[in-house]
Amino acid sequence: MRPSGRACFSGNGYVYATRAEEIAKEQGIKRIARLASNENPFPPSPKALQCAEKALQEVNRYPPEVHRTLVKAFAERFGYPSVVLGNGMDGVIETVLRTLIDPGDRVVIAQPTFSFYGVAATAQSASVVSVPRRSDFSVDIPAFIRACQDAKLAFLCTPNNPTGTFTPLEEVREILDATDTLLFLDNAYIEFAAADYLGLMQENDHLIIGRTMSKAYSLAGLRLGYAFVPAWFETSYLRASTPFAVNRVTAAAAEGALSDQSHVTRIVTHVRHWRRRFLEECGNRAYPSEANFILIDVAPLKGDEVMERLAARGIMVRSCASFPGLGDHFIRVSVGEAWENELFLREIAVL
Numbered sequence: 514m515r516p517s518g519r520a521c522f523s524g525n526g527y528v529y530a531t532r533a534e535e536i537a538k539e540q541g542i543k544r545i546a547r548l549a550s551n552e553n554p555f556p557p558s559p560k561a562l563q564c565a566e567k568a569l570q571e572v573n574r575y576p577p578e579v580h581r582t583l584v585k586a587f588a589e590r591f592g593y594p595s596v597v598l599g600n601g602m603d604g605v606i607e608t609v610l611r612t613l614i615d616p617g618d619r620v621v622i623a624q625p626t627f628s629f630y631g632v633a634a635t636a637q638s639a640s641v642v643s644v645p646r647r648s649d650f651s652v653d654i655p656a657f658i659r660a661c662q663d664a665k666l667a668f669l670c671t672p673n674n675p676t677g678t679f680t681p682l683e684e685v686r687e688i689l690d691a692t693d694t695l696l697f698l699d700n701a702y703i704e705f706a707a708a709d710y711l712g713l714m715q716e717n718d719h720l721i722i723g724r725t726m727s728k729a730y731s732l733a734g735l736r737l738g739y740a741f742v743p744a745w746f747e748t749s750y751l752r753a754s755t756p757f758a759v760n761r762v763t764a765a766a767a768e769g770a771l772s773d774q775s776h777v778t779r780i781v782t783h784v785r786h787w788r789r790r791f792l793e794e795c796g797n798r799a800y801p802s803e804a805n806f807i808l809i810d811v812a813p814l815k816g817d818e819v820m821e822r823l824a825a826r827g828i829m830v831r832s833c834a835s836f837p838g839l840g841d842h843f844i845r846v847s848v849g850e851a852w853e854n855e856l857f858l859r860e861i862a863v864l
């Protein structure tokens with residue numbers, strides 16, 4: 514019998530921002546505004562590049578299995594000792610699932626949110642339990658807690674992709690106090706927010722905080738994710754992990770990037786400035802955001818339609834139609850360089 518892919522992958526998987534780029538290229542547009550993937554529009558810190566270049570000299574050797582100096586650098590900067598690494602936070606998410614999930618275990622997800630939790634949990638043969646967010650995209654805390662009762666793991670993204678919603682610290686604490694289920698807080702965009710959740714690590718042994726060097730640190734192409742984990746979780750994670758999941762060029766670049774906080778400060782200032790302008794100019798169609806992107810309601814138009822129209826004018830945004838539980842009339846636009854943002858604001862106003 515001819516082999517075939519598993520049934521759980523027959524539907525839509527992870528959505529990449531390629532369609533908009535194809536359309537822009539068909540129009541012959543050379544200078545495309547890349548506002549579809551929440552990337553950092555600015556190049557990495559020169560320190561990151563220097564460190565990466567140096568590490569390249571040694572790639573005939575396998576990297577260290579545990580990148581101790583990088584782990585130590587994270588631990589010292591953020592003041593919490595147990596840190597694990599992965600091939601992007603996507604890699605961390607996958608390894609966390611591999612560490613914990615037996616077939617049929619329940620995994621709770623507050624939707625609409627980042628789609629990879631569902632894809633990766635399903636791949637692990639988990640049973641995914643969706644908890645719908647409220648109409649303003651805040652988390653329905655009582656419903657989330659109820660869903661956690663017989664679950665192994667729960668994912669909560671804050672600031673949430675694609676809505677930008679920040680879940681207040683007190684609400685996260687309420688969840689942690691009410692349940693023993695391991696909570697994975699996805700903080701991919703935390704550097705752009707007004708507060709973080711690190712203090713909760715000290716008080717809880719069922720909390721994981723996932724972070725990435727892909728957004729604020731401009732290293733999306735090198736794939737480095739990390740997580741603060743309870744001490745008891747560390748050894749199992751390392752055993753479940755793909756051997757040498759993080760290469761030495763990436764680890765070196767991350768260490769260099771981490772040592773240059775002025776780069777992060779610059780991008781955060783830029784993002785906050787433009788986020789305010791996007792919100793002002795898009796009025797009540799835009800949702801408040803603590804991330805480097807904004808969710809915009811484009812009804813009565815459809816997200817796909819707006820994505821295509823903007824693409825034809827050289828602007829890539831993300832249609833949110835593929836996010837389960839969101840509806841088909843939203844787009845997500847990332848804060849880019851000034852010229853990209855200006856172009857977007859001009860075109861969205863006359864759409």
Ligand SMILES: *Cc1c(COP(=O)(O)O)cnc(C)c1O
Binds near residue numbers: 551602627699733
């Ligand atoms: C971008 C993103 C990630 C993944 O980041 P990588 O480190 O690039 O894998 C994880 N979670 C959310 C919510 C994201 O938006």
